[in-house]
Amino acid sequence: MSTITIDTLRFATAGSVDDGKSTLVGRLLHDSKSILTDQLEAVTRASRGDGPDLALLTDGLRAEREQGITIDVAYRYFATPRRRFILADTPGHVQYTRNMVTGASTAELAIILVDARNGVVEQTLRHAAVAGLLRVPHVVLAVNKMDLVGYEQAVFERVVEEFAGHAAESGLPGFTPIAVSALAGDNVVERSAHMDWYAGPTLQEFLEDVPVAADPADAPARFPVQYVIRHGDDRLYAGQLVSGSLRVGDRVTVLPSGETSEIAAIDALGRSVEVAYAPQSVGVRLADQRDVSRGDMITAGPDAPALTRDVQAAVCHLADRPLRVGDRVLLRHTTRTVKAVVRDLGGADGLVANDLGRATLRTAEPLALDDYGVSRRTGAFILIDPADGATLTAGMVTLTALPGLNS
Structure with a gap:
């Protein structure tokens, strides 16, 4: 049937x-x-x-x-x-x-x-x-x-x-x-x-x-590490596979370090599986001992994300307090949070609540970014006030400035 x-x-x-x-x-x-x-x-x-x-x-x-x-x-x-x-x-x-x-x-x-x-x-x-x-x-x-x-x-x-x-x-x-x-x-x-x-x-x-979006499992593999679980000498890297698929035996790259390894095992809900598909939450064990921690991203396939400290994005400011050029903020991208400074706001001095605009930021550590048009998960981020943890701004990574946003 x-x-x-x-x-x-x-x-x-x-x-x-x-x-x-x-x-x-x-x-x-x-x-x-x-x-x-x-x-x-x-x-x-x-x-x-x-x-x-x-x-x-x-x-x-x-x-x-x-x-x-x-x-x-x-x-x-x-x-x-x-x-x-x-x-x-x-x-x-x-x-x-x-x-x-x-x-x-x-x-x-x-x-x-x-x-x-x-x-x-x-x-x-x-x-x-x-x-x-x-x-x-x-x-x-x-x-x-x-x-x-x-x-x-x-x-x-x-x-x-x-x-x-x-x-x-x-x-x-x-x-x-x-x-x-x-x-x-x-x-x-x-x-x-x-x-x-x-x-x-x-x-x-x-x-x-109307056709729904393509299956995220068809996209390049992106696995942001959320937890590191240690069992003796073994390490299991846990998180959600936000796009693509991972199989036992796949060659992978860990970003931002750039180290490579091979997937030795995949754990899904306490049982071993040969393959995992987005948006499954799984644990991944690598064949080699690698320095992997929360916020790192395990990737596979030829379409690697851009590894950069210079972030260009279309943004919507969410907070009541303004965002200004020169502000020091925290940038949260998937499971990774890094310090950043606002370098430019599309020629504006600042953004207030509900403003749409453009932003250029410089981060203290490199991020593995996709263009938002390619992935709405790994191409998005938020800016956080380091003083009180309040969410300030939503950002969409873009290499080409979108029209009609300064308002």
Whole structure:
């Protein structure tokens, strides 16, 4: 008897204030029958109109309801017969750009919502810039509130054309436009009876059909060491294989030392295995005694990461305290934490909370880095305040500066 494998799509939503993003997500959950009866009853009781206010399905915090806005990332898990989904519903306000970065950092698809009456606004461009910054593989432009513009095709096409003029500047490789009315349910799950001119997919159809990211096991092997476990003279290096695969007998290189060895054994959950695949957590024993410690990276294959002390990155500043040129910080990359100094911020004197920009840093010790476009795990890092351990900035390693980030 064959087994059907159902994969998982991680996606994030973003939209300007009052574009109807929470209603869109609520409609998607409601019409795909992903809401339990007691949840729907609770939302109906909290609603002020005759029917349920679907926006309340994601605006789950009391403080958010009182203010009438979404202020944090709300995660939802649901499924259809064809696919499982992990949804990060992110806030639209400019002062919560850092929340969108958090929600979209692991997303394979981003839905950028636009009010058909207002078209592309400043926040739309900011959300597009974040999606480009994070190299989100797929982007949907959901042109919402089509019911309020008479379901006019010309309005939809004008918004799509305007967004397309900015997409390349934001680093987006492409996008899929979908005409919707979240409030009425047009083209969210059910096809609209009011837009016979629209030949594209519904939102659910697109979410179910879009290809998910390539298997991380197909990527170059990257194994950041988290713990060193000693058994007499033997050492087992434990951690998570973040990409690629490792087999007993593989020749490997330990970075940053550059020493080479061979994998003698792999332990997975207390049993010996011949091969490990990302994202398994395993223990690796090498054939030779090597000086390996937490923060080192075991790699295999021809595509070695860059070993450097000079880090260039696109960044989003997360903290309330500014980041300035000359600041001394800690840089955490996978399991390795090193001292660093901020050498340049793309010509700016400093960055404040929610700013997107560019940064050049100099580290005290070399790091094994991949470009963020190659690996979103080994191409990402965070900056930490050495005084109190607070997270300051999220960084995405890049060799080519991305456009549209200084804001």
